Amino acid sequence: MSAVPSDVSARHIVLIVDDVPDNLMLLHDALDAAGYTVLVATNGEDALRRVQQCPPDVILLDAVMPGMDGFAVARRLKGDSLTRPIPIVFMTGLTESEHVLAAFDAGGADYVTKPLRPPEVLARIAAHVANARQVAEARTALDAFGQGTVAVDADSGRMLWQTPLAGRLLERYFGAGDDHAPPRLAAWLRHAAAARAIGQEVAPLLLAGADRRLLATLHDPAARAAWLVVLREESDEGAIALLAGAFKLTRREAEVLYWISLGKTNRDIADILGMSPRTVNKHQEHIFGKLGVETRTAAAGVAVNKVHGR
Structure with missing residues (x-):
């Protein structure tokens, strides 16, 4: 029955939320055969608990259920920054425009109509899994630096x-x-x-x-x-190491330059590093020479730009 390539479906989790056992069985069997890991919930409260326990890649959500309906579940999920990225595909027999609009207004990414057709559901799931994976990879890539x-x-x-x-x-x-x-x-x-x-x-x-x-x-x-x-x-340590390597400074020179970049006076730096102000002045002269600057302000600017990656 599988209509989804294994490289798309493998290891991805789909949560099905429906209060009708026949629908759960039909979708579970189709998704399982396609290689997905399938979770099920029969009501809105149970669905929210399952999402917290094991966040799925896609949610198939029945719009009309006793108690908390699918629209309320979707609004709860979209109101949390941790679960907001999970795509929600509504399942509904309500094809009137106001219900379709309500599904999208609640945060739905797509919808399928009942009676459910497994090949169509699988195609929709595959598309949303692939898109969600690309978005997740892009956001993780932003963290790489x-x-x-x-x-x-x-x-x-x-x-x-x-x-x-x-x-x-x-x-x-x-x-x-x-x-x-x-x-x-x-x-x-x-x-x-x-x-x-x-x-x-x-x-x-x-x-x-x-x-x-x-x-x-x-x-x-x-x-x-x-x-x-x-x-x-x-961190202090990371910034000092960066300055030392970037400008070929000694450890002490890098420490002095770092505290200069934070606006500390030579007397402050002497107290922080446990040395005399005169020694700080000597290190400062060496720093100016290596950076090719003449003032503390210029040295601080060079250091800030380097530490902050500008």
Whole structure:
């Protein structure tokens, strides 16, 4: 019965949600024969629990069920940034336009009509699995250079999507939250939007942790519908090693340059590194020579650009 190439279906999970046993059996057998891992739920509450336990790649969702109907289930899933990317294919015998529109309004990606035709369902599932995989790979690729990305709706402040790294960084620095941008991040975005509107530069948002910092920058300020925020975690040790390698500095010179880039005075740096201000001055002279600059401001600018990848 398989109408789906094994390279598309293999290892992918489909959740079927329907209160009619015959429909569950028909779809389970067809999807299982096509190589999918199949999960089933007979009501909306059970469906939400199964998604949390084992997120599927695609959900086949009955629109009309006792209790929580499919539209309510879809709205719950689309209201959570972790489950929002999962494509939902509605199953319905309601072909009137208002029901079709309701399915899409609730977050559905597609729909099939009853009585169900397994070949059609398999073709729809294969298409959505392939698309979801491409989207997931693209978002994971954004994390490859150590920078997480999150898209935030410009009007509501709701997080539209986030890469895996962005999700971890948001939780680490802001704690567990709801589906909206954390208050401090949202406030910074509003300030950034106001500043951009009058042509001003926007300083990155910097959050300090124990030995690391989170730097948030607005990647695409020209976007009207959504803000694209790039999150990057930095550490003192990593930045110092980067500066040492990039400019052929000694360890001490790299440390001095790093603290200069953070706006510390020579006396501050002496206290931090446990040396005399005079020794700091000597290191600073060597740094200026190796960087080809003449002032602390210029040295700091070179260091900031290197550390932040500009």
